[in-house]
Amino acid sequence: MGASALPPEVPLVLIGRDGRRSVVQAADDAAQRLGLQAGMAATQAHALVPRLRTYEAEPAADASGLDRLALWALKQYSPVVAADPPDGLVIDASGASHLKGGEAAMLVDLTDRLAAAGVRARAAMAGTRGAAHALARYRARPTLVVAGDATGAAVADLPIAALRLSPDLVTGLARMGFERIGELEAQPRAPLALRFGPEVGRRLDQAFGRLFEPITPVAVPERIEARRNFAEPIGAAETIARYIGVLVTDLCFTLENRGLGARRLDLLCHRVDNRIEAVRIGTAKPARDVKRLTRLLGERIETIDPGFGIERMTLSAPIVERLDYRPAATSLSDPALPEVAGLIDTLANRVGADRLYRFAAVESDVPERSIRKIAPLSAPTQGRWPLHWPRPTRLLSPPEAIETLALLPDHPPVHFTWRGIRRRVTRADGPERIHGEWIRSDAEIFAVRDYFQVEDEAGERFWLFRTGDGENPASGSFCWFLHGIFA
């Protein structure tokens, strides 16, 4: 949109054709506040809001935009992504959410990134495509994860309109007095089918997981991939492992010819019953090492459920980067140590890339803010923590409240009680005064923490602080906390 973008306060609607009528297809926030909504006749909208901006709806452009979004999500999140017109994406997250640190974290990441791009999105994850579709539109605020076995209960409470039925069917069902999906589910199926056709039963079964609904992934143009079709469906883990080796070899050959390395690999196993089992692995640096990539994929074989057999396997590299040749060893006498990148990939695929990190120093006196996590293979950092004030080996997060007896304003406690154990302080050092960072927020202008390092009778050392300077109540509440344990 760029510079041509309109100010958000001007109401705007898109007008499209519905048969011979001209209707509002979509309305923005400002227009919705004025009472306009999709489905309204265009003339009525004009009558209600005099200075309304209207544009012609372009369904084809919308669909291609949604496809582009699906391609983006395919690279970022999961090997199986499809556009769900007119306004959604459907993502099969099984076998891929581990790279984003779990399902909930993946949804938050997805909505955050879309928000940063100016798209307000809601996302839900559930056991079935139908349920996720319904929950995303009716329950997600803005994200929601429902466990596989709780899907039925979560869907039962939603209105009928969430079932992806045609508007006529929804009106018809409403006329019969059905409001919630649960009520419809409790009805005998035959009379429903007789009156409304098979569609209602099919959508119910899809939402509750009794009927499988395949997701056909969006087609990626010019993707580097290798595939194998099997005359006889395969199912044994050893066979799958063997063909993973074959596919990786093929793919790496192609990558090498083009001077590329893979950052993501997607293995799709098309089963005979039309399901797709997907495995995605990520690497920290571009790679085309057959042995290493085979091993990374091989570790996830146990997550593939072959069912009645796999008839086709596809291995593709959705994200590739340039990878040039490098000399293997620099010296003859010193055998080169194996590269750590391989280990990082193995671990990242096991625990999640965001749970593998190094710590780097941040210039901040507030202890919690003095560290930040960086990727394990980042370049060496320059900043170091100052040495003149002691810092504990273990930092409690959040600090735990303790009961103390201490003299104001700047004496260490005489004794304190933490987790039900009372300790007498024999030696103490402090206070180290840490001021709030007024640059960050106004609330911290006067905030003060006084830190003390204390040793109890057994020789164990703790890091305590008092909020406030002990004199001015504006600087804090004078409560005591335990923030860390020294070695």
Added chain:
Amino acid sequence: MFRLMESRSQAAIDTLRARIRAIEAGARTSRGVLPFGIEAIDEVLPEGGLALGALHEVAGGGAGAIDGAAAALFAAGIVARSPGPVLWCVTRPDLFAPALGQAGLDPDRFIYAEAGDDKTVLACFEEGLRHGGLGGVVAEVARLPTTASRRLQLAAETSGTLGIALRRWRRQTEAADFGQPTAAVTRWRISALPSTALPVPGIGRARWLVELIRCRAGECAEFVLEASDEEGRLAVPADLADRSAASRNGRLRASA
């Protein structure tokens, strides 16, 4: 006469031990040792240092069994002395990196892996040991079953990487688990001791009781040490420096 026999039998025992080690090692070669640089400790350990390519266990004593603060710094001090990056696997991410920095350890060398449970920690631990490109691997685990420890020990032997299982429990009662047999080569317990009073108000250098509870082909021992300084070195406290040799002799005599 008695002394001569003793020294001769000592020599025989040493030869036997060397042969047993050779048999146990099979095709594996010794990976050498990592000396502590403190004479009192290095004397007790076979070959004069902590064996590389082996699994070692470290736990905190007392409240340290739960927070493992001193044990963590002790382990960090060990792995920091071998070259290469260090992998640190945890379930509870509460290690505060500035403290390691103050103990003279380079934060760029420490890579942390945060796993959901003990099982995953052990898997990452083994992966790190097997890799061979690391200077050391530290894993904070509560339970260390014998089978798992044997796997870890084998992985460490094949790659030559130093592995430290930092035992850390949720409750004090669970710490009794530390007595269970494992395949670890050495087992250490680090507890805090009251530090020496300074002539002025304040806190001096922390003091640890370092107990070597188990040592394959070696004897148990205990040391009173001063905690890591800003260059990561442990030290024998000044007021004990003269006495420690005598007390060690005394213990050896008692155990003979």
